[in-house]
Amino acid sequence: xxxxxxxxxxxxxxxxxxxxxxxxxxxxxxxxxxxxxxxxxxxxxxxxxxxxxxxxxxxxxxxxxxxxxxxxxxxxxxxxxxxxxxxxxxxxxxxxxxxxxxxxxxxxxxxxxxxxxxxxxxxxxxxxxxxxxxxxxxxxxxxxxxxxxxxxxxxxxxxxxxxxxxxxxxxxxxxxxxxxxxxxxxxxxxxxxxxxx
Numbered sequence: 001x002x003x004x005x006x007x008x009x010x011x012x013x014x015x016x017x018x019x020x021x022x023x024x025x026x027x028x029x030x031x032x033x034x035x036x037x038x039x040x041x042x043x044x045x046x047x048x049x050x051x052x053x054x055x056x057x058x059x060x061x062x063x064x065x066x067x068x069x070x071x072x073x074x075x076x077x078x079x080x081x082x083x084x085x086x087x088x089x090x091x092x093x094x095x096x097x098x099x100x101x102x103x104x105x106x107x108x109x110x111x112x113x114x115x116x117x118x119x120x121x122x123x124x125x126x127x128x129x130x131x132x133x134x135x136x137x138x139x140x141x142x143x144x145x146x147x148x149x150x151x152x153x154x155x156x157x158x159x160x161x162x163x164x165x166x167x168x169x170x171x172x173x174x175x176x177x178x179x180x181x182x183x184x185x186x187x188x189x190x191x192x193x194x195x196x197x
Contacts, residue, residue: 029067036082037063043083047090054093062086131181139174146171 040062044055062085066072072081132140145151145159157167 025067025070028070029063032066032078032082033063036079039079040082040086044086044090047087054090058086058090058093061089065089127182131178134181135174135177138170139177142167142171142174143178 037059041055041059044058044062045052047058048054062082065085066082132143135143142156145156146153151159153164153167153171157164160167
């Protein structure tokens with residue numbers, strides 16, 4: 001089975017048509033499109049999963065093939081021939097798209113699909129460790145017990161022998177101190193000259 005020229009060959013195919021027959025062919029093609037174009041476009045929309053641009057390509061290619069082979073249509077139902085050509089061309093295009101590698105996605109899509117960055121997590125852990133090291137030992141112990149070991153405020157209060165309210169206020173002060181240290185680390189990280197947030 002010989003393949004017809006691709007969509008890009010249309011100007012050459014139009015130029016190859018005899019000058020005398022071009023007007024007749026154009027009128028026949030216009031009549032063919034007027035009679036079957038709407039139904040063919042609906043069918044092509046179904047074949048392409050609702051993609052208007054691909055459906056229009058299917059219709060255009062089908063009409064081009066009818067124009068290139070006017071003898072193929074003679075003696076048989078025109079609509080059936082057009083629908084068969086459209087179906088075969090849509091299947092060929094679908095197979096060709098599946099055979100090609102996927103197109104490179106836009107940067108926004110790549111950013112959404114990107115895996116979490118290990119470097120950012122390591123820097124965050126490093127910044128947190130540096131900020132925790134700069135806290136008073138009492139604040140560091142309170143934050144470690146509450147957030148790292150997941151101990152309740154009541155248990156911490158019992159272990160320290162202080163009221164629950166005292167633990168809450170000390171935790172609040174420790175969180176504020178950590179927040180300040182992290183803020184100053186982010187603004188001008190020590191040990192990393194030239195870095196800025």
